[in-house]
Each structure stands twice: as structure tokens, then as C-alpha cells.
Amino acid sequence: MxxxxxxxxxxxxxxxxxxxxxxxxxxxxxxxxxxxxxxxxxxxxxxxxxxxxxxxxxxxxxxxxxxxxxxxxxxxxxxxxxxxxxxxxxxxxxxxxxxxxxxxxxxxxxxxxxxxxxxxxxxxxxxxxxxxxxxxxxxxxxxxxxxxxxRFDTRNLMARRRYRDGLFGEFRLGQAWLFERWAYRRSNFQTWFTKDATDAFTYVGCHYVDLVAFITGLRPVAVSVYALADRFPNGVEGYLWTDARVIWENGACLNVQNGFAVPDVAPGANAQGLVLYCSTGQRAGRLEHQDQFRGVAHAYVEPVPEYGEPLYRQPNPDFFEYLPYEGPGxxxxxxxxxxxxxxxxxxxxxxxxxxxxxxxxxxxxxxxxxxxxxxxSRYNELVTEAARHSIKRGGELVWIEYEPEPRVLARS
The missing domain is CATH 3.40.50.720 (NAD(P)-binding Rossmann-like Domain)
Structure with missing residues (x-):
């Protein structure tokens, strides 16, 4: 074609x-x-x-x-x-x-x-x-x-197949975290990442909400998010720290923490991972992904242009790397x-x-x-909208409905 x-x-x-x-x-x-x-x-x-x-x-x-x-x-x-x-x-x-x-x-x-x-x-x-x-x-x-x-990380495709084959039991409780580098605060983010526009959970927490749904097939039904405001170097305030609780249709609960908090001198690009605790009623299952350290550690003798400082790095070989091949470049x-x-x-x-x-x-x-x-994947938009409502209400639990039409609503 x-x-x-x-x-x-x-x-x-x-x-x-x-x-x-x-x-x-x-x-x-x-x-x-x-x-x-x-x-x-x-x-x-x-x-x-x-x-x-x-x-x-x-x-x-x-x-x-x-x-x-x-x-x-x-x-x-x-x-x-x-x-x-x-x-x-x-x-x-x-x-x-x-x-x-x-x-x-x-x-x-x-x-x-x-x-x-x-x-x-x-x-x-x-x-x-x-x-x-x-x-x-x-x-x-x-x-x-x-x-x-x-979704295209091999470990997540493995987890999806094995969870749906029943090898973990049923998801009950979980933790996820994704913290980006402090340097984000000095980037173009300070021109648009404002309190009225977005927050750390909406920006990166969505990755792990999507991932849990992708792995388990479950849908989220309620969200609460506590957001902590902080200032960028230009003085603009943004919700740069968030702690979220996502309830799923089987009663399971996922805690998600996000922010721009990884020290610039840290060897990895970010800090991130996922743990799901599962059960059959008779036996316990557990899924753990340590996503920030992929088993590779390098100590360079001079700065690498795409990394800069520090010289000791823990690069992620699985997300995006440039490798030699038979063609140009x-x-x-x-x-x-x-x-x-x-x-x-x-x-x-x-x-x-x-x-x-x-x-x-x-x-x-x-x-x-x-x-x-x-x-x-409309659950992602429902979670995002519910999260924004929750933040405005100081972390109140906001519910999600799928029928007859998908919507979010606050319940007393």
C-alpha cells in the first residue's frame, strides 16, 4: 500500500x-x-x-x-x-x-x-x-x-496472559508509583502544568491505571486523589505531588503515587513500579514489577550526551534504545x-x-x-475526570458509572 x-x-x-x-x-x-x-x-x-x-x-x-x-x-x-x-x-x-x-x-x-x-x-x-x-x-x-x-513491555504482556489464565488468582490490593525527575520542574512543563489544567496523577498515574485494567480486565469504579501543590521555578503553582486510590469493580483497591521528585543525581530516569496482591481464597498470588531498574548498571568515564550527569547510570534497555544494525546509523x-x-x-x-x-x-x-x-479504554477518561473532581473536593471519593451512559458522580 x-x-x-x-x-x-x-x-x-x-x-x-x-x-x-x-x-x-x-x-x-x-x-x-x-x-x-x-x-x-x-x-x-x-x-x-x-x-x-x-x-x-x-x-x-x-x-x-x-x-x-x-x-x-x-x-x-x-x-x-x-x-x-x-x-x-x-x-x-x-x-x-x-x-x-x-x-x-x-x-x-x-x-x-x-x-x-x-x-x-x-x-x-x-x-x-x-x-x-x-x-x-x-x-x-x-x-x-x-x-x-x-502495554507493549514484555513483562506486561506476560502478566496479562498469565493473569487471565488464572495463575495469580484475583487482584485484591495493589500499589503503583511513577515519579519523574526533579528536572521536569525546570522544563517547558512550567508553562502549562498548572493546577487548573492537570496534575501528576492525570499525567503519569494514568499509565498504571491503564495497565491494571489491561492486565486484569477489571474496570475502575471509584477514584479519590489527594493533590499537593508546589511551585515551579517561574512561580506557577501545579499539583506536583498526588496520592490516588482507585477502587475496582470486584472491590479491589489500587494506591497510586506520582510526582516530580526523583533527584537529578539519581542514576535512573525515574522511579516506578507495580505490585498486585492476589488471592484464590485458598492461596495467595503476587505480581511485582520493579520498572525503574532493569538489571543494567553503567559507570561512564565521561558524560553521555543523551544522559548528561551523573556518570553512574542505570539505563532502561527495554523502553527505548538505539542499537547497531546492518543499515545506516x-x-x-x-x-x-x-x-x-x-x-x-x-x-x-x-x-x-x-x-x-x-x-x-x-x-x-x-x-x-x-x-x-x-x-x-474509556475507563481512562472516566478515571481522569473523576480524579479532577476529587482534587477539587479535597480528595473526596468520586464514583464511576458505565451504564446506561458512562459518567462520573460524587455521592454523599
């Missing part, structure tokens, strides 16, 4: 670290043709163009940058993506990688231009938005996929790449069938459940 034209909306960290290199590799395979990256400013796309690791790994690849990276004024152009998407031929692909509160408007615009969509997590912040975007996509025979890339590997590969392949599958068979193909992807779509 004809290679897909791709426009990436956003030019931040996740584009550099995962999305753009994955798309470059898929272009090497012939799946993708032209790539455009549309940033908010010329500075963002210029930094991508000048990235040493991207140049080393992909000497054979490049992208069209919007705005022009040679522009020095660096004036924000937040709506520039609209004209870029308008100019795309229909039924290609838009990758949405903008701050969480902007997902809805960018996804909606992409759909109105008849483009398939891959969106970084969390998809949208309200369940109503999820429903409306799904209806719009279905009416046009378009695919929406959400990059919950932890380096080849990406890991579950970060595999997730994008699978999402792009879903778009290709939809485009490979006749117009009359597209709905059936989209429904099959939903049923298979390996890729997150609005239809099969």
Missing part, C-alpha cells in the same frame, strides 16, 4: 525521545512517506533538527519543520497546525503530542480533515470528549489510537518503538480494506484490546 504521510503536532520531549525516531524507523521500512513536525515555536523544531542523537541514529532521515527553524523571532504560533493539516491529503496520519489540555482540539481538527490519529496519553480529560471524538472518527471510518506504551528498539509500530500498523490495516469493511476492522481492533482506543 502507499506509504502514509504523517504530521506530528508538537515538538517536545516525547517527540524527540520516542515518536520521531519511531516514525523515522517506520519510514525505513516503507510504511511512512513524508514526515512534517509542527511545533508551537521555531525553537522546538530547531532543537529536533539539531539533535545529536537523532543525527547519529538517522543520518538518512529528515523532516519538514513548521514553523521554519531558521526563524529567530520564535513567536508562538499555536494554531499553525490547522493550516498544515488542511493541506494534507485525506486518510493519512496525525500524531498528537501537545500538552494534555490541548488534546481535544487538535484531535478534533485532525478528524475534521479526515486524518487517522495517534495521541499520546492521556487521550482527553473528560469522558464526554472521548465519546464525541469516537463518534466523529467512526462516522468517517478513521482510527484513533492512544499510546499507552507500557542506529536502529530503535524497545516497547516505546513497538507501541508506535503497532499503532501505525492499525492505520495501515484500516486503509487496506474496502470502505464498506472499515467499521468491521475498527471494531476488531477494539475487541482485540491490545491497542488502546476510545472505545476499549
Amino acid at each position: 502507499k506509504p502514509l504521510q504523517v504530521t506530528v503536532v508538537g515538538a517536545g520531549m516525547i517527540v524527540h525521545d520516542q515518536l520521531l525516531p519511531s516514525l523515522y524507523q517506520l519510514r525505513r521500512l516503507g510504511w511512512i512517506g513524508d514526515i512534517t513536525v509542527c511545533g508551537r515555536t521555531s525553537k522546538g523544531v530547531r532543537q529536533l533538527k539539531e539533535s545529536a542523537i537523532l543525527r547519529q541514529a538517522f543520518p538518512d532521515q529528515d523532516f519538514r519543520a513548521v514553523p521554519d527553524p531558521r526563524e529567530l523571532a520564535d513567536q508562538p504560533q499555536p494554531a499553525r497546525y490547522r493550516e498544515v493539516l488542511e493541506a494534507m491529503p485525506p486518510r493519512n496520519l496525525v500524531v498528537v503530542a501537545v500538552p494534555d489540555p490541548l488534546h481535544r482540539e487538535v484531535v478534533e481538527w485532525a478528524l475534521t480533515q479526515n486524518q487517522h490519529v495517534i495521541c499520546v496519553k492521556p487521550f482527553v480529560l473528560r469522558v464526554e470528549d472521548s465519546l464525541e471524538l469516537e463518534r466523529e472518527a467512526r462516522s468517517r471510518g478513521l482510527f484513533i489510537g492512544i499510546d499507552y506504551h507500557k 542506529l536502529q530503535p528498539s524497545g516497547y516505546g518503538y513497538r507501541s508506535i509500530e503497532a499503532l501505525v500498523q492499525a492505520v495501515r490495516l484500516v486503509e487496506s480494506v474496502s470502505e464498506g469493511d472499515r467499521l468491521q476492522q475498527l471494531q476488531k481492533i477494539d475487541r482485540d484490546g491490545l491497542l488502546a482506543t476510545p472505545a476499549n
